[in-house]
Amino acid sequence: MKKYTQIYNIIRDMILSGELLPGEKIPSVRKAAANYSVSLTTVQSAYFELCADGYIIAQSKSGYFVSGNVHSHPDEEQADVQSNAIYDLSGGLADEESFDFSLWQKYIKSALRQSERLLSYSQPKGEYDLRCAISQYIKEKRNVIAPPDRIIIGAGILPLLHILCSLLDKKLCVSFPDKSFVLGMSVFADYGFDVHIRDKDADVIYVSPSHMTRWGDVMPIKRRLELVDYSRKHNSLVIEDDYENEFLYNVKPTPSLYALGKDNIIYMSSFSAMLLPGIRVSFMVLTKELTEKYNQNAFRYAQTAGKTEQIALCSYIRDGRIKSQIRKIRRIYSAKTKKLAGILKELLPEAKIEIGENTLQIILVAKWNKSPEEFEKAGIRVFIEKYENNRITLVLSPSGIPMAELEKAARLLADVLLCK
Amino acid sequence: MKKYTQIYNIIRDMILSGELLPGEKIPSVRKAAANYSVSLTTVQSAYFELCADGYIIAQSKSGYFVSGNVHSHPDEEQADVQSNAIYDLSGGLADEESFDFSLWQKYIKSALRQSERLLSYSQPKGEYDLRCAISQYIKEKRNVIAPPDRIIIGAGILPLLHILCSLLDKKLCVSFPDKSFVLGMSVFADYGFDVHIRDKDADVIYVSPSHMTRWGDVMPIKRRLELVDYSRKHNSLVIEDDYENEFLYNVKPTPSLYALGKDNIIYMSSFSAMLLPGIRVSFMVLTKELTEKYNQNAFRYAQTAGKTEQIALCSYIRDGRIKSQIRKIRRIYSAKTKKLAGILKELLPEAKIEIGENTLQIILVAKWNKSPEEFEKAGIRVFIEKYENNRITLVLSPSGIPMAELEKAARLLADVLLCK
Numbered sequence: 158m159k160k161y162t163q164i165y166n167i168i169r170d171m172i173l174s175g176e177l178l179p180g181e182k183i184p185s186v187r188k189a190a191a192n193y194s195v196s197l198t199t200v201q202s203a204y205f206e207l208c209a210d211g212y213i214i215a216q217s218k219s220g221y222f223v224s225g226n227v228h229s230h231p232d233e234e235q236a237d238v239q240s241n242a243i244y245d246l247s248g249g250l251a252d253e254e255s256f257d258f259s260l261w262q263k264y265i266k267s268a269l270r271q272s273e274r275l276l277s278y279s280q281p282k283g284e285y286d287l288r289c290a291i292s293q294y295i296k297e298k299r300n301v302i303a304p305p306d307r308i309i310i311g312a313g314i315l316p317l318l319h320i321l322c323s324l325l326d327k328k329l330c331v332s333f334p335d336k337s338f339v340l341g342m343s344v345f346a347d348y349g350f351d352v353h354i355r356d357k358d359a360d361v362i363y364v365s366p367s368h369m370t371r372w373g374d375v376m377p378i379k380r381r382l383e384l385v386d387y388s389r390k391h392n393s394l395v396i397e398d399d400y401e402n403e404f405l406y407n408v409k410p411t412p413s414l415y416a417l418g419k420d421n422i423i424y425m426s427s428f429s430a431m432l433l434p435g436i437r438v439s440f441m442v443l444t445k446e447l448t449e450k451y452n453q454n455a456f457r458y459a460q461t462a463g464k465t466e467q468i469a470l471c472s473y474i475r476d477g478r479i480k481s482q483i484r485k486i487r488r489i490y491s492a493k494t495k496k497l498a499g500i501l502k503e504l505l506p507e508a509k510i511e512i513g514e515n516t517l518q519i520i521l522v523a524k525w526n527k528s529p530e531e532f533e534k535a536g537i538r539v540f541i542e543k544y545e546n547n548r549i550t551l552v553l554s555p556s557g558i559p560m561a562e563l564e565k566a567a568r569l570l571a572d573v574l575l576c577k
Numbered sequence: 578m579k580k581y582t583q584i585y586n587i588i589r590d591m592i593l594s595g596e597l598l599p600g601e602k603i604p605s606v607r608k609a610a611a612n613y614s615v616s617l618t619t620v621q622s623a624y625f626e627l628c629a630d631g632y633i634i635a636q637s638k639s640g641y642f643v644s645g646n647v648h649s650h651p652d653e654e655q656a657d658v659q660s661n662a663i664y665d666l667s668g669g670l671a672d673e674e675s676f677d678f679s680l681w682q683k684y685i686k687s688a689l690r691q692s693e694r695l696l697s698y699s700q701p702k703g704e705y706d707l708r709c710a711i712s713q714y715i716k717e718k719r720n721v722i723a724p725p726d727r728i729i730i731g732a733g734i735l736p737l738l739h740i741l742c743s744l745l746d747k748k749l750c751v752s753f754p755d756k757s758f759v760l761g762m763s764v765f766a767d768y769g770f771d772v773h774i775r776d777k778d779a780d781v782i783y784v785s786p787s788h789m790t791r792w793g794d795v796m797p798i799k800r801r802l803e804l805v806d807y808s809r810k811h812n813s814l815v816i817e818d819d820y821e822n823e824f825l826y827n828v829k830p831t832p833s834l835y836a837l838g839k840d841n842i843i844y845m846s847s848f849s850a851m852l853l854p855g856i857r858v859s860f861m862v863l864t865k866e867l868t869e870k871y872n873q874n875a876f877r878y879a880q881t882a883g884k885t886e887q888i889a890l891c892s893y894i895r896d897g898r899i900k901s902q903i904r905k906i907r908r909i910y911s912a913k914t915k916k917l918a919g920i921l922k923e924l925l926p927e928a929k930i931e932i933g934e935n936t937l938q939i940i941l942v943a944k945w946n947k948s949p950e951e952f953e954k955a956g957i958r959v960f961i962e963k964y965e966n967n968r969i970t971l972v973l974s975p976s977g978i979p980m981a982e983l984e985k986a987a988r989l990l991a992d993v994l995l996c997k
Contacts, residue, residue: 175724178712251696258692265689265885269682276671276977278854312732312857312881319739323767343877347743349769434698435884437732453602456642457763461732463883464855465685557696 160195164203167193172212172223183213183221243536244566248518249434250557255486256433260478261469268468279460279467282451283310283440287471291440294474299399300416301424303442309451312437312461314398314427315340320458321396321423322348324447325361332359337371341398357387361394366414367402371542371552373515378411385418392421394444399426401515403483420444428470431483438462438470486556491516493555497563504571519553523574535573537566549574580615584623587613592632592643603633603641628948631964635949644963663956664986668938669854670977675906676853680898681889688888699880699887702871703730703860707891711860714894719819720836721844723862729871732857732881734818734847735760740878741816741843742768744867745781752779754789777807781814786834787822791962791972793935798831805838812841814864819846821935823903840864848890851903858882858890906976911936913975917983924991939973943994955993957986969994 158166168189171177184192189200204221207213214224269275282288288305295301311317318341330351333342341363346352353359364384366376376384388395397414415424427439439462443451451458473479494512498519502510509522520542526549532539542550558566578586591597604612609620624641627633634644689695702708708725715721731737738761750771753762761783766772773779784804786796796804808815817834835844847859859882863871871878893899914932918939922930929942940962946969952959962970978986 175722175727178709178716178722178724180709181713249698253692253696256692256696258689258695262686262689265685266682269678269685272673272676272678275678275853275855276673276676278669278849312736312883313879315879316732316736316739316881319736323763327767327769339876340879343743343874347747348767349747429698433695433884435695437881437883454763457760459733459735459760461736461857461881463732463857463886464853465886466883 161199161202161206164189164193164195164200165206168203168207169212177223179223181223182219183223185220244558244562244569245538246553246555246558246566246570247538247540248552248554248556250554251433251486252557252559254559255489255556256482261432261473264469264473265465267472268465271468274468275464279462279464281455281458281460282308283460283462284464284467284471287467287474288440290471290474294479295424295426295442299402299413299424301413301442302416303424307443307445307448308440309443310438310440310460310462310467312463313429313439314425315344316461317425317439317441318344320451321441321447322350323457324443324450324454325394329360330356331361331363332356333363334365334369338363338365358391359393361396362388363396363398364414365398365400366411368400368515370513371540372513372518372520373401375411375514381411381414381417385414385422388421389419394421394423396423396425399424401430401517402426403431403487415442420446423447428479431479431486436466436470438466489560490556493558493560493563494519496560497553497555497567500564500567501571504567505574508574517554517556519555521551521553522548523551524548525574527573532570532573535569537569537573539570581619581622581626584609584613584615584620585626588623588627589632597643601643602639603643605640629946629964634961664978664982664989665958666973666975666978666986666990667958667960668972668974668976670974671853671906672977672979674979675909675976676902681852681893684889684893685885687892688885691888694888695884699882699884701875701878701880702728703880703882704884704887704891707887707894708860710891710894714899715844715846715862719822719833719844721833721862722836723844727863727865727868728860729863730858730860730880730882730887732883733849733859734845735764736881737845737859737861738764740871741861741867742770743877744863744870744874745814749780750776751781751783752776753783754785757791758783778811779813781816782808783816783818784834785818785820786831788820788935790933791960792933792938792940793821795831795934801831801834801837805834805842808841809839814841814843816843816845819844821850821937822846823851823907835862840866843867848899851899851906856886856890858886909980910976913978913980913983914939916980917973917975917987920984920987921991924987925994928994933972937974937976939975941971941973942968943971944968945994947993952990952993955989957989957993959990
């Protein structure tokens with residue numbers, strides 16, 4: 158083996174084993190030459206080849222660094238790397254127009270000034286004043302009447318489901334409306350629950366009435382009443398995930414199951430979609446019975462949501478900011494959906510294009526078969542609902558794309574679908 | 578047998594048999610009196626003796642709990658009952674001197690300016706650059722060598738344990754060093770694991786080598802090596818919770834189990850205790866095998882820690898702020914402990930007063946029996962480790978009390994212990 162290949166292998170192995178970490182500086186040429194008793198040229202050659210193969214990066218005047226992309230498991234890295242797509246229509250994004258950052262900054266700053274409060278751990282259920290504000294807010298907005306004591310805050314829906322599962326009898330059977338909420342289904346399965354799809358006789362029934370399908374169908378009042386009635390008769394517990402209720406725009410407001418039901422409904426909602434995806438504050442309203450069980454076991458739980466954001470959010474809600482924020486994004490998102498649907502209808506006259514009930518998503522059915530890679534390559538990320546009978550069904554969420562760039566995104570999408 | 582002795586025996590047997598678990602609330606005096614058809618005074622006498630014998634602990638306003646292990650993991654300390662105490666020596670608190678709020682505010686402000694990053698959800702494992710920074714940090718500090726890919730961020734130790742449990746085979750047996758970490762034990766029990774105490778042949782062994790007891794004993798190197806060796810031979814998984822390692826001051830630095838061990842160690846740590854209890858950012862380093870399993874199932878997980886705090890913390894670590902912060906609190910906390918111990922020794926010459934190995938806690942053994950209520954009434958909150966032979970053992974953590982007020986707190990405490 159040539160000497161420079163030996164040096165190459167030594168450094169490469171140190172990188173692959175994790176001994177040298179991404180971003181870390183590797184020994185200088187001079188130092189390595191001394192370490193391994195070889196010439197400067199030998200090290201230089203090895204380093205050039207390591208650069209060429211992407212293991213290290215040369216930075217002028219500062220030396221060589223382990224490249225950020227090198228990992229012992231190259232496949233896993235893909236999940237870590239941000240998409241190359243310029244336009245992401247697959248959902249879960251906000252855009253800069255839709256959130257007043259400087260306003261939120263003011264609330265965070267003011268929360269950080271409450272240094273004394275930040276010196277202790279949050280109560281397991283979450284900050285008391287935020288739970289009071291939420292109690293008031295859901296009463297006004299969704300007719301969900303619950304004292305702060307029954308409200309549990311958490312850093313997202315998942316930590317709340319963990320708490321809920323720990324309160325329920327294991328070996329129960331839980332039903333989900335379809336297979337799309339993988340995260341939630343996994344939590345229940347991990348706890349030993351039997352997970353069924355659309356089983357109205359399950360002990361626990363998980364529903365998101367404001368977002369029944371990926372394109373935001375809303376559960377009609379008649380079915381809500383049936384569900385509430387049936388679950389009460391069968392003594393089953395209903396988990397009402399009020400996901401995306403805030404965005405309902407075109408349809409008539411529908412009452413929450415919680416307001417329709419009795420003591421067997423757990424109400425859940427999140428602030429992430431209304432504010433920013435990175436803000437992790439969700440909450441659930443437990444039944445009286447489960448609240449008692451929680452209280453007896455409170456020593457087992459710890460709050461997951463950050464205290465600063467809890468304090469900030471409390472004032473934000475109390476000042477009525479959340480209501481104006483919701484009005485704002487509802488207006489913006491709905492305008493975007495309509496605009497994108499309009500452009501796509503012109504560009505793709507043969508495709509079937511519909512706006513989902515909650516006006517956040519567009520369903521597009523086209524007769525061409527295209528792979529996800531073909532969209533990505535064109536700079537577009539989409540959610541592919543299904544391939545069927547040589548037709549492709551896409552669900553498009555334009556919320557994360559600036560209004561001014563919708564036309565460009567639509568054109569890129571149309572180009573993929575139209576080219577052969 | 579006297580009636581109150583009968584009640585005493587009934588409750589004691591329920592505790593010893595495991596029918597009542599550590600931390601569990603026992604029936605109220607009123608309820609027990611009704612249940613066993615005896616007078617309130619009889620129950621009260623029995624409960625008082627159970628307290629004196631260390632079986633149960635009274636908590637003001639919430640009733641009686643099975644003792645020894647009523648406390649939760651100190652990292653996840655919860656202020657369940659709002660304390661009226663002016664001075665809280667029970668732990669889990671920081672004080673204003675120990676954290677530079679205006680500096681942290683700058684990092685948060687700068688994170689909030691990165692609006693584009695805040696518009697999307699965090700990667701399930703957490704922000705990539707924070708994981709890089711952590712990877713570098715734990716390598717330098719604890720010789721824990723792990724690429725960012727194997728690091729999972731979460732909003733506290735609990736969400737991380739949930740992920741870990743979901744990756745492990747259920748029906749395994751897990752061992753904890755004692756019954757004190759109720760939160761962690763509950764998570765494993767909920768997932769169907771068999772939870773044992775001090776079982777070296779368990780499949781999963783949970784240890785916090787830098788905080789083995791409530792007063793911060795440190796696992797000696799010899800035992801570390803034995804544990805690493807034994808676990809490797811027996812093919813068991815070790816969870817190393819590096820809790821309070823940052824505070825070790827008097828003792829020699831001890832290597833992490835992770836650095837001593839091979840591929841069977843999971844390393845966990847949290848930033849809450851170093852920064853502010855309200856900042857919820859913890860992390861774990863998975864083994865290669867479990868990382869692969871995680872990656873295959875990444876769609877099942879969502880990040881719980883807030884994005885703003887993750888971005889801020891990343892720059893905070895990169896700028897070397899975390900190191901100076903640790904030096905600072907180590908200095909402050911250790912000075913406080915020494916000062917409080919000195920004052921108490923003068924005030925209570927007959928008590929046995931020792932500083933714990935990690936200099937964060939003081940162990941005080943006094944010959945007087947006092948109830949938690951008596952301390953609370955005097956404006957002091959303490960952690961009562963046990964009642965034994967007419968002696969009370971307190972664990973005192975002065976970290977949350979300003980230096981200038983330690984003397985006053987000590988006097989209040991001494992007054993309770995000295996008065997009859």
